[in-house]
Amino acid sequence: MRLGMNEDIKEILYSKSQIKEVSKQIGKKLTADYLDKKPLVICVLKGAVLFMADIIREIDTYAEIDFMDVSSYGDGTVSSGEVKILKDLDVPVEGREILIIEDIIDTGKTLQCLVDLLKHRKAKTVKICTLLDKPERRVEGVVPDYVGFQVPNEFVVGYGLDYQGMYRNLPYVGILKPEIYENN
Ligand code: XMP
Numbered sequence: 001m002r003l004g005m006n007e008d009i010k011e012i013l014y015s016k017s018q019i020k021e022v023s024k025q026i027g028k029k030l031t032a033d034y035l036d037k038k039p040l041v042i043c044v045l046k047g048a049v050l051f052m053a054d055i056i057r058e059i060d061t062y063a064e065i066d067f068m069d070v071s072s073y074g075d076g077t078v079s080s081g082e083v084k085i086l087k088d089l090d091v092p093v094e095g096r097e098i099l100i101i102e103d104i105i106d107t108g109k110t111l112q113c114l115v116d117l118l119k120h121r122k123a124k125t126v127k128i129c130t131l132l133d134k135p136e137r138r139v140e141g142v143v144p145d146y147v148g149f150q151v152p153n154e155f156v157v158g159y160g161l162d163y164q165g166m167y168r169n170l171p172y173v174g175i176l177k178p179e180i181y182e183n184n
């Protein structure tokens, strides 16, 4: 009998209810920090979609949302530290208070580029809110302002995070069994 995607998960790290709870707590801080600032909340596609949907419903102040899709330049194994814009914002950022929503910060290269780009475009402030943080792997000096959970140095999937495009629709964050990616 096939058990579905759950079979491929070694361990569940954060359940749907834990993620909802942490989103509520972060939402309270964001509501206080962004009161009267009409932030532009940017979702980094595709991984941050689920967390973004949770977070924006917990912010009780006027806020606009937009989406951006970026990918690292390079040969696929080594990131050059530059990002290619696959989908740009619809809204100008000049003078705006920006809140970036990410799924996970690993080396920090992607976010460093994004922050630099938004500052270059004259955003007033740029802050980062991430569901997961893997600080062990950091090579850039990116420090997120709002963090859901710090994760160990394992490959995690679910709640927006993927392996080869799959598992984004798992309603929790879990560690992928190594045999899944070792056999590929
Ligand atoms: P950097 O290294 O630029 O990369 O901070 C962040 C991006 O790397 C991906 N990433 C992961 N994706 N499970 C995933 O599904 C992981 O454990 C993981 N670690 C890094 C992710 O796309 C993120 O945006």
Ligand code: MG
Residues within 6 Å of the ligand: 044, 045, 046, 047, 048, 103, 104
């Ligand atoms: Mg991502």
